Amino acid sequence: MEDFTFNNPTKIIFGKGREREVGKEASAYGKNILLHYGGGSIKKSGLYDRIVASLKEAGLTVFELSGVKPNPRLSLVRKGIDLCHKENIDLILAVGGGSVIDSAKAIAVGYYYKGDVWDLYTGKGSADKALPVATVLTIPAAGSESSTGSVITKEEGNFKRPFDHEVLYPVFSILNPELAYTLPDFQVACGIADMTAHLLERYFTNAKPVGLTDRLIEGALKNIMEYAPVVLSDRKNYDGWAEIMWSGTFAHNNSLNTGRIGDWASHDIEHELSGIYDIAHGAGLAVIFPAWMKYNYKHDIKLFAQWAVRVMNVEQKFRSDEETVLAGIAAFEQFLESLGLAVRLDGVGIDESRLEEMADKATNGDTTTVGNFVKLKKSDVYNVLKLAL
Numbered sequence: 001m002e003d004f005t006f007n008n009p010t011k012i013i014f015g016k017g018r019e020r021e022v023g024k025e026a027s028a029y030g031k032n033i034l035l036h037y038g039g040g041s042i043k044k045s046g047l048y049d050r051i052v053a054s055l056k057e058a059g060l061t062v063f064e065l066s067g068v069k070p071n072p073r074l075s076l077v078r079k080g081i082d083l084c085h086k087e088n089i090d091l092i093l094a095v096g097g098g099s100v101i102d103s104a105k106a107i108a109v110g111y112y113y114k115g116d117v118w119d120l121y122t123g124k125g126s127a128d129k130a131l132p133v134a135t136v137l138t139i140p141a142a143g144s145e146s147s148t149g150s151v152i153t154k155e156e157g158n159f160k161r162p163f164d165h166e167v168l169y170p171v172f173s174i175l176n177p178e179l180a181y182t183l184p185d186f187q188v189a190c191g192i193a194d195m196t197a198h199l200l201e202r203y204f205t206n207a208k209p210v211g212l213t214d215r216l217i218e219g220a221l222k223n224i225m226e227y228a229p230v231v232l233s234d235r236k237n238y239d240g241w242a243e244i245m246w247s248g249t250f251a252h253n254n255s256l257n258t259g260r261i262g263d264w265a266s267h268d269i270e271h272e273l274s275g276i277y278d279i280a281h282g283a284g285l286a287v288i289f290p291a292w293m294k295y296n297y298k299h300d301i302k303l304f305a306q307w308a309v310r311v312m313n314v315e316q317k318f319r320s321d322e323e324t325v326l327a328g329i330a331a332f333e334q335f336l337e338s339l340g341l342a343v344r345l346d347g348v349g350i351d352e353s354r355l356e357e358m359a360d361k362a363t364n365g366d367t368t369t370v371g372n373f374v375k376l377k378k379s380d381v382y383n384v385l386k387l388a389l
């Protein structure tokens, strides 16, 4: 097991109707609140009215910045930083999914950063401070409500890049599973693919032995696979959503990478798909992850066979390790397809014309690698993309 320090300070407030407590919770951080949200789903569902009422009841002053798009854009982040300075914002309240939360985090960290906030996302700058961010989650998916990450797209050049730092942990996150009832099928599926990928990125590690977290990740994966069909077929199943929502947060709150080093190549490669083609992150992961598995399973066939048997329920008795792994990957693809997701690039509208460009961008012109379990060079990334065709 690798050495680690684990300190996730995000306070989780979980359960029915708990968004009504947002005013009381937010008032601990000051008077001026920036309410940050997306394209209007929170207005349609009535959540916006409940949030504003709770904030006003607590005597808080509410400023607003809406219009966050999926694959959140740098231009809105810059606007948000200016607004926070102008209105002396004390807390940014993100109401939405990963895109809104990531945009809020970028504004929060950009507020104190002296240069251009994009420097943080390219590794040119570093941060040690951010405005407090709180969240009300409306889609179980990205795990950003309790993570150190933020992923932003710079429109010029279509670069989608992550920034990770402990100052980005939200101060509190409100998780009401009922808020997921209004999600369309496609977003439910993308969210499930994303949280599944967060667990698999952590699972495929070179650290050994890591028995506790192996078992915890396997359990979380099995729980997601059990409840995904429940929430897809019965959108108002509270118990099903409670399992999925908490699994999505738990998958990415860093408790499951304690003692291990995750891979993350699939995420990095997917960011090139979303950056150029503006597709949903979860939809891209459903295509990239099986291809990444096919390209890399020989690196540790025993670990892949363990996953295939324990998680994908492959019967190993009459199979070699390799046959077991391949059956596990096939079962994983079937699971993704059962959610309604494509597992090949053409299913998300991508042909082979820009594979080389994506491989080049992912590896900064073949000067860096992606992934930790196996370090992939540009030619490897290209091969993974080819396997996804």
Ligand code: NZQ
Binding pocket: 037, 038, 039, 040, 041, 042, 068, 069, 070, 071, 072, 096, 097, 098, 099, 100, 102, 138, 139, 140, 141, 142, 143, 144, 147, 148, 149, 150, 151, 179, 180, 181, 182, 183, 184, 187, 190, 191, 194, 252, 267, 281, 282
């Ligand atoms: O904008 P609105 O109108 O709110 O609509 C959103 C959006 O169109 C809609 N939606 C959200 N909640 C809803 C709803 N529609 C109806 N009812 C609801 N309750 O869903 C659409 C997608 O929202 P988005 O926030 O983009 O989804 P998600 O949570 O999947 O976030 C994806 C983003 O998170 C990043 C991804 O790269 C992507 O940009 N990630 C962030 C991570 C992190 N910070 O730790 C890790 C993740 O792996 C991921 O990379």
